[in-house]
Amino acid sequence: MKKMKMFAAFALAAAMIAGCTACGGSSSSSTASSTAASGTTTSAASAASDSAVAKIKAAGKITMVTNAEFEPFEYKDNDKIVGIDVDIAQKVADKLGVKLEITDxxxxxxxxxxxxxxxxxxxxxxxxxxxxxxxxxxTDTYYNASQAIIVKKGSDIKSRTDLNGKTVGVQQGTTGDIYCTNEDGSSDIKVGEVKRYPKGMDAISDMIAGRIDAVVIDNFPAEKYVSKNSDKIQKLDEALTEETYAIAVPKNSDLKETINGVIKELNDSGEMDKIVSQYISAD
Known part of the structure; x- marks a missing residue:
């Protein structure tokens, strides 16, 4: 009888130990699962916090910087900034469902x-x-452009190579500025002196006044400047350089993909051509 009681006691103790071990295993597994889930959540939250698009949507606005002295891409019309780039930017804002804010x-x-x-x-x-x-x-490029050469009527500058040794006006920071300044020595044209201006029109005014020999600026603005001063200046048929326009975004930003999608939609639908022609044909 004592042996039977002892056996029963051992059996009960073993059962209790096994039960406790099972409880411990379940708790450990639960903790591990909880930790893994927490890690996944944290990772997802971190990814979301790194998303420019998510931040833009949360803020309810997207901010654009430009220089509104570049008709027809961006310029002021009764204190409102308008132009080709503005219309494209508005399409991006509409795609994201946010307000577009522009700073000049x-x-x-x-x-x-x-x-x-x-x-x-x-x-x-x-x-x-x-x-x-x-x-x-x-982003993907959306326009093929060129750096045009503007001179006074009657100028002895007839081609791009005639800029060698001349005094040329450029808008500061543009590719025309970079090419004419030629800091890396890669340009085939060796301008005598480069004068930089905050606005293209300032360079045009100085050229008309005889203070510089020519102005190098993007083709579309060049055409606008010439059309408004056609009795005094002209644009050469030969361009200084050929280039393409695109939209600048921060490094590794997911906003790039969104804007590329908008550019593709505008090109595929033919709406990009409509936007451009609306401003090109407008005087």
Whole structure:
């Protein structure tokens, strides 16, 4: 009888130990699962916090910087900034369901503003260059452009090579500025002196006054300047350079994919051509 009681006692103790072990295993497994789930949640939250698009949607607005002295891409009409780039930017804002906010700044501050996070993107007739790509990413290109040469009527400058040794006006920070300044020595044209202006029209005014020999600026603004001063200046048929425009976004930003999608939709639907022709045909 005592043996039976002892056996029963051992059996009961073993059962209790097994039960406790099972409880311990379940608790450990639960803790591990909880930790894993917590890690997944944290990872997802971190990814969301790194998303520029998520932040833009949460803020309810998207910020753009530009230089509103670049007709027809961006310019002021009764204190309102309008133009080709503005219309494209509005399509991006509409796609995200947010408000578009535009800030007019100096052209050479546009890329730094995006790089430092002061703006979500910049649309400013920006040409894609290797130097700019060091600081920002660019979307797909949306326009083929060129750097035009403007001279006074009767000027002895007849072609791009005639700029050699001349005094040339440029808008500060533009690709025309970079090419004419030729700091890296890669340009085939050796300008005698480069004068930089915050606005293209300031350079035109100085040229008309005889203080500089020519102005190098993007083709579309050049056409606008010439049309308004056709009795005094002209644009050469030969361009200085050929280039493309794109929109600048911060490095590794998921906003790039969104804007690329909008650009593709506008091109596929033919709406991009309508936007451009609306401003080109307008005097």
């Amino acid at each position: 700044i100096a052209f050479d501050s546009c890329v730094p503003s995006v790089q430092t996070g002061k703006a979500d993107f910049s649309a400013a007739g920006l040409s894609v260059t290797e130097d700019r790509l060091k600081n920002v990413d660019f």
